[in-house]
Amino acid sequence: xxxxxxxxxxxxxxxxxxxxxxxxxxxxxxxxxxxxxxxxxxxxxxxxxxxxxxxxxxxxxxxxxxxxxxxxxxxxxxxxxxxxxxxxxxxxxxxxxxxxxxxxxxxxxxxxxxxxxxxxxxxxxxxxxxxxxxxxxxxxxxxxxxxxxxxxxxxxxxxxxxxxxxxxxxxxxxxxxxxxxx
Amino acid sequence: xxxxxxxxxxxxxxxxxxxxxxxxxxxxxxxxxxxxxxxxxxxxxxxxxxxxxxxxxxxxxxxxxxxxxxxxxxxxxxxxxxxxxxxxxxxxxxxxxxxxxxxxxxxxxxxxxxxxxxxxxxxxxxxxxxxxxxxxxxxxxxxxxxxxxxxxxxxxxxxxxxxxxxxxxxxxxxxxxxxxxxxxxxxxxxxxxxxxxxxxxxxxxxxxxxxxxxxxxxxxxxxxxxxxxxxxxxxxxxxxxxxxxxxxxxxx
Numbered sequence: 001x002x003x004x005x006x007x008x009x010x011x012x013x014x015x016x017x018x019x020x021x022x023x024x025x026x027x028x029x030x031x032x033x034x035x036x037x038x039x040x041x042x043x044x045x046x047x048x049x050x051x052x053x054x055x056x057x058x059x060x061x062x063x064x065x066x067x068x069x070x071x072x073x074x075x076x077x078x079x080x081x082x083x084x085x086x087x088x089x090x091x092x093x094x095x096x097x098x099x100x101x102x103x104x105x106x107x108x109x110x111x112x113x114x115x116x117x118x119x120x121x122x123x124x125x126x127x128x129x130x131x132x133x134x135x136x137x138x139x140x141x142x143x144x145x146x147x148x149x150x151x152x153x154x155x156x157x158x159x160x161x162x163x164x165x166x167x168x169x170x171x172x173x174x175x176x177x178x179x180x181x182x
Numbered sequence: 183x184x185x186x187x188x189x190x191x192x193x194x195x196x197x198x199x200x201x202x203x204x205x206x207x208x209x210x211x212x213x214x215x216x217x218x219x220x221x222x223x224x225x226x227x228x229x230x231x232x233x234x235x236x237x238x239x240x241x242x243x244x245x246x247x248x249x250x251x252x253x254x255x256x257x258x259x260x261x262x263x264x265x266x267x268x269x270x271x272x273x274x275x276x277x278x279x280x281x282x283x284x285x286x287x288x289x290x291x292x293x294x295x296x297x298x299x300x301x302x303x304x305x306x307x308x309x310x311x312x313x314x315x316x317x318x319x320x321x322x323x324x325x326x327x328x329x330x331x332x333x334x335x336x337x338x339x340x341x342x343x344x345x346x347x348x349x350x351x352x353x354x355x356x357x358x359x360x361x362x363x364x365x366x367x368x369x370x371x372x373x374x375x376x377x378x379x380x381x382x383x384x385x386x387x388x389x390x391x392x393x394x395x396x397x398x399x400x401x402x403x404x405x406x407x408x409x410x411x412x413x414x415x416x417x418x419x420x421x422x423x424x425x426x427x428x429x430x431x432x433x434x
Contacts, residue, residue, distance in 0.1 A: 003192055004193065007185060007186065007189050011186075176314065176319075177314065177362075177365065178317065178356060178361075181361040181362060181365070182361065
């Protein structure tokens, strides 16, 4: 695959299409709260695995991949760098797998508690919030998907662009309708 | 230009010879389950450990497994030690009728071709609109991969399109969350008739793990008439392709 992707970056007609298309400025990315690769393509170093490390990420980290230009190229390039770093990380970790059970039974759920969980998914930050009642049963559970944060980023990327740039910008954000509507 | 040609030569021809050539499934693949015809003694353990109640003891006091609910997690085979239920390497799982997904001792129902009129209309060109109605992205990813050069869905005349107005049918994934109900209904209405609906994955068929939850339906069948059920959690891409070709009458 690497050969095909390197060919992408080396082909001027492709680069002319990707560069300076659908630009989101870093200031806009911060003010609307972009997450995931879309944020990192605006030069931000925003990654739950680094900002709130838990589990394996407390001991081993993947350096966040970012690019400054905020255009379609940046969003594609950040994904490419992330894919390579993720593969390298997985290979490295597979060499030092700990022993023990693959799955463990979960304990009783704490009563009258609120828990917040943040995970870096492939589109960005996924947040789960759970509230329990006095019997330790879920009273409310809310999931927020990265698409919820990034949809307005797509709207900003399309300002003053030609209609023919819509598919390119749309796919560079790769948003989920049902994730947004959770 | 030389770089393009060199890279093309290096990449070689990657498209699989399916359907003339049978797909090779990975060793850990859990395909079509087989249920023993006569075991009921000691079946309570495997039945109790099934997370979606796919495995049950029928009125005939024999084990039956609803492939439309099954997550293919294999907890039942661990609990019963391969006696009662086991998973084969068979990737062909799709069925045209919901009741045909219920596997009883040694029976098999594969999806038949749609009626002749539908095969005449869609057999050579089927355009589908994909709707993820609360899916987790697993079924979507295994459907999406059919567009890649290994599977090359286009060579069978099947294509995913960007608007329901251009589509002959819907391919729906996910249990159908309440928040996606209206979007799914509107998308279905926007598809010109005659149209078909394909439910992919345990969630889309039965609600899967989310069946009975206040915020979801029990799959697409609660909202729309379904013409093809493709079980799995997620189904393997070969399972999905087999279902699509079978319903178009391209596989017998």
